[in-house]
Amino acid sequence: MNIDTSLLPSGGFGYDFPTIKITPMTFKDICEYISNQPGEDDPLGRYLFDLEVLKTDDPNINNCYIMDVDFLIFYKKLITVSEDLTYQISIKCPVCGRSIKKTISFEKDIRFKQIDPKYMNGAKIKLGDHTYDTIVPTVKDFMKVFSIYLRYRKISDLKMIKTIALIEDFDLMGNQVENDVLNATHSDITLLMALRELYYDRLEAITVYCPECNKGLSREERRSVAVSVDSLIVDFFRDLIWNSPIDESKILFK
Numbered sequence: 001m002n003i004d005t006s007l008l009p010s011g012g013f014g015y016d017f018p019t020i021k022i023t024p025m026t027f028k029d030i031c032e033y034i035s036n037q038p039g040e041d042d043p044l045g046r047y048l049f050d051l052e053v054l055k056t057d058d059p060n061i062n063n064c065y066i067m068d069v070d071f072l073i074f075y076k077k078l079i080t081v082s083e084d085l086t087y088q089i090s091i092k093c094p095v096c097g098r099s100i101k102k103t104i105s106f107e108k109d110i111r112f113k114q115i116d117p118k119y120m121n122g123a124k125i126k127l128g129d130h131t132y133d134t135i136v137p138t139v140k141d142f143m144k145v146f147s148i149y150l151r152y153r154k155i156s157d158l159k160m161i162k163t164i165a166l167i168e169d170f171d172l173m174g175n176q177v178e179n180d181v182l183n184a185t186h187s188d189i190t191l192l193m194a195l196r197e198l199y200y201d202r203l204e205a206i207t208v209y210c211p212e213c214n215k216g217l218s219r220e221e222r223r224s225v226a227v228s229v230d231s232l233i234v235d236f237f238r239d240l241i242w243n244s245p246i247d248e249s250k251i252l253f254k
């Protein structure tokens with residue numbers, strides 16, 4: 001399946017390839033995926049694993065921005081499990097603890113904010129006493145930073161590593177950049193949060209309503225639960241096995 005890069009969160013800005021190829025996984029692929037995927041205690045390993053799986057579809061993945069790749073990881077899993085691009089999830093209601101089931105539809109529920117091209121050339125930022133240039137990292141750029149943290153495991157928070165990867169100067173002064181990011185205070189925190197949201201968090205949360213907690217309430221009174229798409233990606237295939245009933249047209253018990 002070829003996806004037009006202009007439809008990705010980056011709008012395909014600066015890409016010299018018009019499409020990117022994403023292939024659904026076969027049953028064999030899924031079984032291999034489940035048995036080789038690193039455990040829940042290793043979020044960095046899991047992310048690397050997803051990147052590697054995606055790269056087998058198209059060598060240009062290396063030249064894609066991380067913001068697009070995060071979306072493509074989800075998309076590949078979705079086209080693997082669903083022909084009509086719907087997917088059933090269950091969420092635990094944070095108020096009553098009941099399990100809420102919802103069918104997610106790619107067309108209706110998955111929305112990302114496409115970035116304004118004027119932000120794609122990076123910026124100059126001031127962090128602590130230093131001025132830095134920022135970049136919008138591609139997989140290739142990100143791997144330069146990520147591979148260091150995979151090796152030394154000094155930071156295990158993926159979001160933090162992604163934030164550090166936004167700063168071009170990491171190449172030459174890694175320790176200083178790392179220090180300025182990790183120890184940011186006050187307005188520097190706001191700045192880093194804004195950058196992170198701008199360059200990575202492009203998928204909007206999905207809104208789910210607990211039928212029990214909202215019984216008898218009017219539309220205005222209802223309280224929703226926001227589910228981030230990121231959290232859905234992590235255990236995608238496990239959720240699938242738990243939530244998908246067997247289609248009666250496919251199996252007939254004797």
Ligand SMILES: [Zn+2]
Nearest residue numbers: 093096210213
């Ligand atoms: Zn509830």
